[in-house]
Amino acid sequence: MGNMDPKALRTRVENISNIPTIPSVLKQLSTIIENPKISLNEISHFVSKDPALTTKILQMVNSALYGFPGRISSVNHAVMLLGLNVVKGLLLSVSVFEIMHKAMIGLREHSIGVAIASKVLAQKKGLKEPEEVFVAGLLHDVGKVILTLVYPEDYDRTVKEAEAAGISIFDAERNHFSETHAAVAGWLSEKWHFPKKLCDCIANHHRPQVSTLAPLETAIVHMADILVKARGLGFSGDNLVPEVNSKAWETLGLAEADLREILKELEDSVEQTEEEFRA
Amino acid sequence: MPKIPVEQLKPGMKLARPLQNSSGMVLMAEGTELTEARISKIENMGVDSVFIDGPSRPARPKEELLASLDRRFAKVEGNPDMALIKKAVREHIEAMYG
Numbered sequence: 001m002g003n004m005d006p007k008a009l010r011t012r013v014e015n016i017s018n019i020p021t022i023p024s025v026l027k028q029l030s031t032i033i034e035n036p037k038i039s040l041n042e043i044s045h046f047v048s049k050d051p052a053l054t055t056k057i058l059q060m061v062n063s064a065l066y067g068f069p070g071r072i073s074s075v076n077h078a079v080m081l082l083g084l085n086v087v088k089g090l091l092l093s094v095s096v097f098e099i100m101h102k103a104m105i106g107l108r109e110h111s112i113g114v115a116i117a118s119k120v121l122a123q124k125k126g127l128k129e130p131e132e133v134f135v136a137g138l139l140h141d142v143g144k145v146i147l148t149l150v151y152p153e154d155y156d157r158t159v160k161e162a163e164a165a166g167i168s169i170f171d172a173e174r175n176h177f178s179e180t181h182a183a184v185a186g187w188l189s190e191k192w193h194f195p196k197k198l199c200d201c202i203a204n205h206h207r208p209q210v211s212t213l214a215p216l217e218t219a220i221v222h223m224a225d226i227l228v229k230a231r232g233l234g235f236s237g238d239n240l241v242p243e244v245n246s247k248a249w250e251t252l253g254l255a256e257a258d259l260r261e262i263l264k265e266l267e268d269s270v271e272q273t274e275e276e277f278r279a
Numbered sequence: 280m281p282k283i284p285v286e287q288l289k290p291g292m293k294l295a296r297p298l299q300n301s302s303g304m305v306l307m308a309e310g311t312e313l314t315e316a317r318i319s320k321i322e323n324m325g326v327d328s329v330f331i332d333g334p335s336r337p338a339r340p341k342e343e344l345l346a347s348l349d350r351r352f353a354k355v356e357g358n359p360d361m362a363l364i365k366k367a368v369r370e371h372i373e374a375m376y377g
Contacts, residue, residue, distance in 0.1 A: 227366065
């Protein structure tokens with residue numbers, strides 16, 4: 001088929017809650033995070049109704065990645081320490097993780113890897129909020145999950161087409177849907193009232209040069225994606241390393257020694273977190 | 280940092296990560312050196328495996344990892360920035376095998 005009407009695609013994606021096959025937890029969650037006036041209490045209430053979700057959120061914030069292992073005991077406490085936006089992003093990612101694993105084997109590992117590499121890069125570049133870049137890394141490929149949920153058969157075919165033609169999943173998506181997972185996730189993250197910088201990172205991680213709100217953060221997620229693919233951790237739809245954007249490369253100014261340092265930290269953390277998030 | 284099954288722990292090994300119970304309480308600190316007594320304590324906690332200091336060797340042979348690295352970079356060989364990234368990853372992989 002190919003060349004779906006982008007407007008129809010966008011409408012269908014934005015009304016994801018109306019699609020019967022969407023898991024109910026994601027529907028409820030999207031209603032919660034869609035509300036720009038959501039309060040800390042409402043988030044806590046929603047999460048506390050679901051013990052499995054509570055456990056997963058606390059597990060994630062208490063993992064060594066955040067630097068305060070074993071000290072956050074409640075969702076309230078997490079929101080205070082990390083901020084509402086980071087917790088919203090984490091909530092979405094833990095819910096999406098389960099679906100992610102079914103949608104594309106290896107995408108969860110890829111996403112965790114990109115989150116870790118993004119955080120390490122953010123720290124290296126002296127960013128004040130490395131957790132926010134971590135969340136951007138965690139969610140950068142959420143559009144792939146959305147596409148598999150909304151168009152399961154088409155997406156399956158797209159992955160097979162990419163493999164058969166030896167092209168990237170990004171190009172195969174564009175051939176098939178006229179738009180890509182990055183755009184899809186961008187639309188939804190705006191609808192979900194994610195922070196503007198986070199939307200920018202997610203929507204532009206394949207073309208960091210157009211980012212206006214968060215050029216450095218977007219360059220970081222772009223680079224993290226490339227490094228994780230280069231190392232071959234997880235699977236994100238193809239086995240090809242995309243070319244680094246020259247402007248992003250210049251912005252980051254990484255030497256070979258920096259790259260090796262990041263890879264080393266990535267390797268150590270991935271080994272540990274894969275266990276933690278598997279439960 | 281390899282994850283070692285409890286039955287393969289030996290005195291003298293050091294914990295690479297703190298040992299925590301399910302609610303996150305630290306039971307043994309990072310860097311703790313294992314003794315026979317501590318190993319049996321860990322066994323009694325019902326823990327399956329723990330992180331131990333030191334490099335962990337990948338399960339797959341080095342040649343296989345390097346060959347798939349070449350395949351992943353096949354389309355971007357001409358780009359000097361990508362060549363640098365590939366070099367760093369190759370050295371990183373080689374270092375994992377010591």
